Amino acid sequence: MDETRHRDREATRRRILDAAHRLFSKLGYEQVTMRMIAAEAGANIALINRYFGSKRDLFAEVLAGRGRFPGVLEGSVEELPGRLAEYVAERLHSERGSPVMEALSQSSSSPEIHGIMRDRVTSAILEPMAALLPGPDAIFRATVATALITGAGTLRQLYGPGVLGTPGHEAMVARLTAVFEACLRT
């Protein structure tokens, strides 16, 4: 009712979830501390574990909530390489990205969340992508494409926006489209 009430469990919970989403996407699981999340959310640190149980559980909920591969996997298979190329080209010189992909590029070294990551990558990326692909070895072909996206994220993280020697946007998309076609080809 009143939008000015000061003690709102749901609102606080969502502020924490949003803050965790932003920080995990940008920095990865390990680099983000509970205190950073609390500060970003403007909430007390004890509330995080009260509402989510643990850091690990919070991470799982972030992935579960926002984990759709945003639109890229929807549409015709013929244009899928082009959409993947656009996605990679964009994330090579911008800040934002899908939380699942960001997490995959940046949190894969934390054994604590391997299970969560694995399940999420499988159900949100690999399986849907493979389902689109005709022909044999669909899962493997989807895996190769996913590896390319992941590696691009890793290098983006390492070299910063712009990465190395990126040509113009169109040329870059053209090149990447050809590569994704090779990945996904029957």
Add this chain to the structure above:
Amino acid sequence: MDETRHRDREATRRRILDAAHRLFSKLGYEQVTMRMIAAEAGANIALINRYFGSKRDLFAEVLAGRGRFPGVLEGSVEELPGRLAEYVAERLHSERGSPVMEALSQSSSSPEIHGIMRDRVTSAILEPMAALLPGPDAIFRATVATALITGAGTLRQLYGPGVLGTPGHEAMVARLTAVFEACLRT
């Protein structure tokens, strides 16, 4: 002279370096602790910093010492995609890998060593590979190929040896060769 002497600075130094190499390659920078390195090397923990200065410096020395991309970049350009494909196929279902590549897949989220990693990837992989490639955007094309290798390492790390739905070795190499050709093509 005598191979049984108990106090040998150089031998201990090398044991520590080897142990660090093994652990960093397998687990990544963050997951490896000084105490783990000391235990693996059979040396006292204080000797690590005495001989190498700090964990960061030790990591840098590991990368500097073993950082050659092992043979893959040597040979004809025409067969480079095939050699890269063999390399990726092998590391998809085995344990061993180049320390630079392993570190790249597993340590990229540690801002502490971004500078070290960046320099090493540039000088050991990207620049030598780009130097082999004729035509425009050589650095970018080498970057795409590197992204694929890196991403494969990340997924290997996440899913374990065998990864997902890998077909037979030959079919896998054939597919990957086609993809690398698309990456590197003029």
Add this chain to the structure above:
DNA sequence: TTGACGAGTAAACAAGCGTCTACTAATTTC
């Protein structure tokens, strides 16, 4: 107005980290 409920808070917890100091003891030098 009172009492219960619960959102929010402050502070501490144990554990682990990289690092460093003070020391022991083996080796070498004279």
Add this chain to the structure above:
DNA sequence: GAAATTAGTAGACGCTTGTTTACTCGTCAA
């Protein structure tokens, strides 16, 4: 053989981590 050198050791340092406990106090029903 004594003294200097130095490889190796034990243990603590300060700090940060995720987590938890004990508490305050705003809110709402009776």
